């Protein structure tokens with residue numbers, strides 16, 4: 001038995017399904033998962049020493065690639081001073097200041113340990129402030145695995161073909177309404193019929209049904225209807241945050257949400273999440289207000305210094321440069337598929353992209369489901385065999401880091417040419 005298989009056998013003896021997050025199990029693409037051992041720049045190395053150019057980048061977390069020297073040095077220095085104190089630290093303020101350079105409307109910020117936690121807390125805050133209970137989300141958007149949001153969620157769950165999760169109380173699920181993405185009419189119609197909405201949460205550039213940008217007019221409708229009906233608008237920018245551009249989708253679209261969720265990149269590869277909004281809104285949160293929220297490892301020094309080391313090196317110029325190189329790489333990719341006569345819709349915003357095996361552009365979750373998933377499975381395995389690692393699901397986003405250069409792009413294009 002090869003070492004990969006042995007690792008998989010062992011993992012399944014001790015971990016549920018051999019993994020700690022379902023999409024890693026390769027259930028939707030088949031075959032055994034690959035066990036990675038280390039990363040460097042644009043590449044991952046598995047436990048047999050095989051090298052892969054990585055377009056998953058820990059699901060978008062690594063803007064500067066794997067084992068980025070400056071980030072590692074910041075973590076090393078901090079680790080020597082202590083990893084967690086459970087007290088106030090200046091590191092938290094320092095990261096908040098960096099975030100506000102890109103997201104000035106997050107006047108006050110609260111850090112958490114994951115995106116899920118940040119979303120869950122932001123929704124509690126919205127419900128506490130608005131004093132209503134209903135939550136609206138959109139098909140194909142994923143906002144983590146809090147009970148109220150596992151109602152027809154996309155991402156891993158869609159991949160597993162199960163729209164809901166068992167264990168979510170029906171009474172709670174009933175408080176969540178799920179509307180089609182990019183459908184303004186459905187939103188207007190909904191608000192005409194339904195009262196009691198605390199908040200609407202949306203990925204302004206969706207990454208969890210593959211990359212699907214919102215239409216400007218759709219986000220404008222959300223802003224207008226929430227305002228009109230006394231509900232809060234929450235932009236979940238856990239993926240789009242520093243990917244679609246400096247300042248996130250809210251800057252690109254010129255729309256100010258009431259609350260913003262961030263994660264991934266802002267922790268430089270260590271566990272983190274954050275939510276924020278205007279000072280007056282955020283002051284409803286404990287210890288100032290009556291909406292309770294807390295966390296032992298929230299704002300822990302390692303995540304804070306790692307995040308600061310990344311964000312202090314990110315600017316409009318950085319994100320713009322990443323967009324440009326992603327665009328030119330994808331243009332070449334498109335012409336290869338065209339020559340091969342394979343219908344694809346390659347969709348990208350900034351440094352995030354998805355190759356949909358679809359004859360038409362993907363505008364919503366239904367379109368994404370209609371893409372050719374068997375073609376994706378074949379593509380995935382062929383890429384991985386040839387040393388290019390992409391996310392193991394047709395409903396995910398591929399990412400480019402600053403460490404991806406001409407050599408990596410050329411090798412990737414050569415692999416696609418030979419498929």
Ligand code: PMP
Nearest residue numbers: 114115116142143144236238239
């Ligand atoms: N929101 C979005 C848009 C996400 O993509 C994710 C995770 N991929 C989350 C929230 C949840 O974040 P976490 O996995 O850190 O809990």
